Amino acid sequence: MRGSPVRSNDFRLMVWGRNACFTRPEMKVERVSYDIMTPSAARGMLEAILWKPAIRWKVTQIDVLKPIKWELVRRNELGAVMSPRTTGLFIEDQRQQRAGLLLRDVAYTIHAYFELTDRAGEEDTVVKFTEMFVRRAEKGQCFHRPYLGCREFAADFRPIFNGQTLPAPISASQDLGWMLYDIDFSGAQTMPRFFRASLDKGRVMIDEKEVRP
Amino acid sequence: MILQVLAKYYERIPNVAQEGFQKQPISFVIVLKKDGHFAGLQDIREGEGRKKRGQPRLVPKAVKRTVRPTANLLWDNPAYVFGRVKPDTKKDIRKLVQRAKGQQALFLDRIKSTFSGNLADEGVAAVIRFLETAECEKIFDHPLWSEIEESGGSISFQLEGDLELVCQRDAVRSAVIRNSKSEDSVGTQICLITGNHDTPARLHTAIKGVWGAQSSGANIVSFNLEAFGSFGKTQGYNAPVGNKAEFAYTTALNALLAKGSRQRIQVGDTSTVFWAEKKHQIEDWFADIFGEPPKEDSDKDNAAIKALFTSPETGAESVLDDNTKFYVLGLSPNASRIAIRFWYAGTVGTVEQNMRQHFNDISIQHGRSQPAYLSLFRLLVSTCVQRKSENIQPNLAGDFMKAILTGTPYPRTLLSSAMRRIRAEQDVTYPRASLIKAVLVRNARHYQKGERKEVGMALDLNNKNIGYRLGCLFAVLEKIQEEANPGINATIRDRFYGSASSTPVIVFPHLMKLKNHHLAKLENRGRAVNFEKIIGEIVDDIKDFPGHLNLDDQGRFAVGYYHRRQDFFKKKDADE
Numbered sequence: 001m002r003g004s005p006v007r008s009n010d011f012r013l014m015v016w017g018r019n020a021c022f023t024r025p026e027m028k029v030e031r032v033s034y035d036i037m038t039p040s041a042a043r044g045m046l047e048a049i050l051w052k053p054a055i056r057w058k059v060t061q062i063d064v065l066k067p068i069k070w071e072l073v074r075r076n077e078l079g080a081v082m083s084p085r086t087t088g089l090f091i092e093d094q095r096q097q098r099a100g101l102l103l104r105d106v107a108y109t110i111h112a113y114f115e116l117t118d119r120a121g122e123e124d125t126v127v128k129f130t131e132m133f134v135r136r137a138e139k140g141q142c143f144h145r146p147y148l149g150c151r152e153f154a155a156d157f158r159p160i161f162n163g164q165t166l167p168a169p170i171s172a173s174q175d176l177g178w179m180l181y182d183i184d185f186s187g188a189q190t191m192p193r194f195f196r197a198s199l200d201k202g203r204v205m206i207d208e209k210e211v212r213p
Numbered sequence: 214m215i216l217q218v219l220a221k222y223y224e225r226i227p228n229v230a231q232e233g234f235q236k237q238p239i240s241f242v243i244v245l246k247k248d249g250h251f252a253g254l255q256d257i258r259e260g261e262g263r264k265k266r267g268q269p270r271l272v273p274k275a276v277k278r279t280v281r282p283t284a285n286l287l288w289d290n291p292a293y294v295f296g297r298v299k300p301d302t303k304k305d306i307r308k309l310v311q312r313a314k315g316q317q318a319l320f321l322d323r324i325k326s327t328f329s330g331n332l333a334d335e336g337v338a339a340v341i342r343f344l345e346t347a348e349c350e351k352i353f354d355h356p357l358w359s360e361i362e363e364s365g366g367s368i369s370f371q372l373e374g375d376l377e378l379v380c381q382r383d384a385v386r387s388a389v390i391r392n393s394k395s396e397d398s399v400g401t402q403i404c405l406i407t408g409n410h411d412t413p414a415r416l417h418t419a420i421k422g423v424w425g426a427q428s429s430g431a432n433i434v435s436f437n438l439e440a441f442g443s444f445g446k447t448q449g450y451n452a453p454v455g456n457k458a459e460f461a462y463t464t465a466l467n468a469l470l471a472k473g474s475r476q477r478i479q480v481g482d483t484s485t486v487f488w489a490e491k492k493h494q495i496e497d498w499f500a501d502i503f504g505e506p507p508k509e510d511s512d513k514d515n516a517a518i519k520a521l522f523t524s525p526e527t528g529a530e531s532v533l534d535d536n537t538k539f540y541v542l543g544l545s546p547n548a549s550r551i552a553i554r555f556w557y558a559g560t561v562g563t564v565e566q567n568m569r570q571h572f573n574d575i576s577i578q579h580g581r582s583q584p585a586y587l588s589l590f591r592l593l594v595s596t597c598v599q600r601k602s603e604n605i606q607p608n609l610a611g612d613f614m615k616a617i618l619t620g621t622p623y624p625r626t627l628l629s630s631a632m633r634r635i636r637a638e639q640d641v642t643y644p645r646a647s648l649i650k651a652v653l654v655r656n657a658r659h660y661q662k663g664e665r666k667e668v669g670m671a672l673d674l675n676n677k678n679i680g681y682r683l684g685c686l687f688a689v690l691e692k693i694q695e696e697a698n699p700g701i702n703a704t705i706r707d708r709f710y711g712s713a714s715s716t717p718v719i720v721f722p723h724l725m726k727l728k729n730h731h732l733a734k735l736e737n738r739g740r741a742v743n744f745e746k747i748i749g750e751i752v753d754d755i756k757d758f759p760g761h762l763n764l765d766d767q768g769r770f771a772v773g774y775y776h777r778r779q780d781f782f783k784k785k786d787a788d789e
Contacts (some may be wrong), residue, residue, distance in 0.1 A: 027433060030547055078440055099552035209772065
């Protein structure tokens with residue numbers, strides 16, 4: 001047995017950007033964003049900085065640091081799937097103009113921890129990955145650029161360590177309805193999971209007990 | 214949130230369709246005897262001439278038609294009901310006939326399969342007998358047949374003596390509801406609207422009544438190309454919306470968008486609907502305030518605005534405490550899909566307050582015959598070519614409306630497009646002046662927190678802004694010219710407005726020289742002295758004509774010009 005715990009301490013990562021689109025599944029063609037970042041988008045953000053098969057990120061809380069503002073944009077998107085047999089696809093023929101109701105000028109603090117998975121080897125310890133994450137986040141290293149919902153909305157990030165003050169969230173409180181928690185890949189068919197999100201003085205608590213299969 | 218709130222609104226609307234049903238315009242009703250004999254034909258269309266259209270009736274939900282023909286239950290177009298085609302010279306008649314024959318068979322099959330086994334209902338039995346026997350041929354001799362064929366409108370059946378259609382009979386209702394439950398075999402999933410387990414809807418009912426969309430309707434939740442799917446899922450399974458919730462939100466939205474609905478307005482190219490959490494008076498006057506007013510009926514929109522302004526005086530409650538939720542949803546089409554243009558969720562209290570703020574911001578001195586307050590539509594069309602609503606800039610209307618509802622600064626493009634129209638038409642009209650004033654006032658409040666004095670309702674002699682002063686000066690110069698040459702066709706405004714407001718140094722020295730000639734021509738010497746005095750007051754502390762005015766100052770120029778000019782009219786009114 002490993003001598004160290006399988007769950008890490010909490011990390012806090014502040015992320016921000018000019019635009020964001022956390023697309024709602026029901027309006028993902030003519031995109032409309034969720035009001036705030038979804039837990040799966042936050043997970044993706046952390047995974048961009050550090051991901052190994054041995055660990056699994058769990059987001060516990062998201063703080064909204066800027067008022068929720070919207071922007072309507074029309075963008076060119078692709079309207080076709082490329083067949084595996086074809087030699088290529090000419091984008092000019094498959095272009096579609098689609099509307100997007102995006103978020104503007106966003107900033108969040110993500111609270112998360114990671115767990116070791118079954119694929120963790122003998123040498124994998126929580127301390128090892130904690131150190132790795134801290135080192136990488138401090139230097140701004142990432143596997144790919146973290147993004148706010150869509151790849152084109154690149155995010156800036158900085159870790160907040162113990163002892164540093166957390167940026168204050170906005171004061172708003174509101175019910176956000178059912179929100180995508182994550183995609184469950186364990187079954188034969190991939191299944192979306194939802195949870196009831198509500199903004200409480202600028203904070204969204206993500207309790208896995210609330211997530212509905 | 215949008216769909217959630219819509220699904221909730223469904224519970225509020227009275228006598229709306231049950232699950233499995235929808236309202237559909239029906240043009241003709243075939244009346245049958247109980248034994249299936251033809252008893253008569255009713256034309257229930259309303260309207261005149263070519264504008265005749267069917268009456269909305271409650272019928273089993275329409276099927277989605279694709280290339281493959283599918284029939285509706287107990288109602289459909291003439292091709293399906295009678296297997297007769299509209300003659301079309303361009304197409305092969307034999308193929309068309311064959312297709313129609315197939316369609317008719319499908320129509321009959323659909324009825325039979327829905328009510329398989331025991332035919333408990335005599336209405337359905339009558340329809341089947343009518344369709345199976347030569348009885349239905351009688352319709353082709355009916356004098357109205359040619360019109361049915363021509364219009365292609367929907368047909369349904371009714372039993373003689375009944376008030377309801379056959380498809381509205383109790384036995385049919387229960388069969389439809391039973392069927393709609395067992396329709397899909399994909400198993401239940403969590404519904405992303407309600408959070409309950411339900412069978413996800415594969416296709417969503419079309420939303421009708423969005424201006425510019427296909428007349429057969431379009432969808433908000435739609436995955437009509439393979440590229441839109443994820444994780445190997447098809448159609449609606451990409452976004453699991455339960456059948457119940459799907460029915461509730463589409464029915465609610467269709468009711469809001471329906472013809473003659475008091476809860477929809479057209480804002481530019483955006484079809485906008487609005488509703489409150491519970492019945493509220495704001496739903497009644499919102500359309501009057503923001504909508505396109507009936508032609509030359511300014512009393513009506515003023516009445517609504519008056520109601521807005523007097524409500525805090527007459528009502529005991531303060532509006533700010535009114536926490537009833539209020540929603541505004543703007544939709545515009547993109548091919549067969551509907552895009553959300555804007556979405557606003559707030560409370561009645563804040564909406565009322567923000568609307569009042571807006572009307573305070575736009576109010577400006579005006580002629581006696583002009584309405585005291587301008588509707589959103591009138592303001593918007595004043596910024597576009599030929600004052601046609603289709604020329605309003607695409608995003609402008611939605612942004613403007615959102616700024617009003619949230620109380621944020623108006624869109625920047627509003628100012629620039631109003632200025633552009635003024636320069637192009639050399640005319641500072643009442644709506645334009647009021648729009649520019651509103652933009653300036655609101656920006657000042659928002660960005661400078663009231664430190665600087667901004668333009669007001671009427672002429673302000675103490676306003677030291679160079680743009681404002683020059684605007685006043687320009688109005689005086691024009692007035693002098695008009696009085697020197699009564700009945701003149703083109704004044705200095707027609708020739709110099711644009712450059713005077715943007716590059717004063719080029720025009721004003723010349724105009725000041727011109728003024729001396731005009732003054733010399735005036736017969737009334739007292740009047741000339743008076744004008745000199747006014748000009749003296751204005752130019753008193755102008756040292757130099759600036760080389761260039763920025764956009765905001767050009768706006769102040771327009772407002773100054775408008776104020777000064779209105780002031781001349783006011784004096785004249787008082788003299789009379």
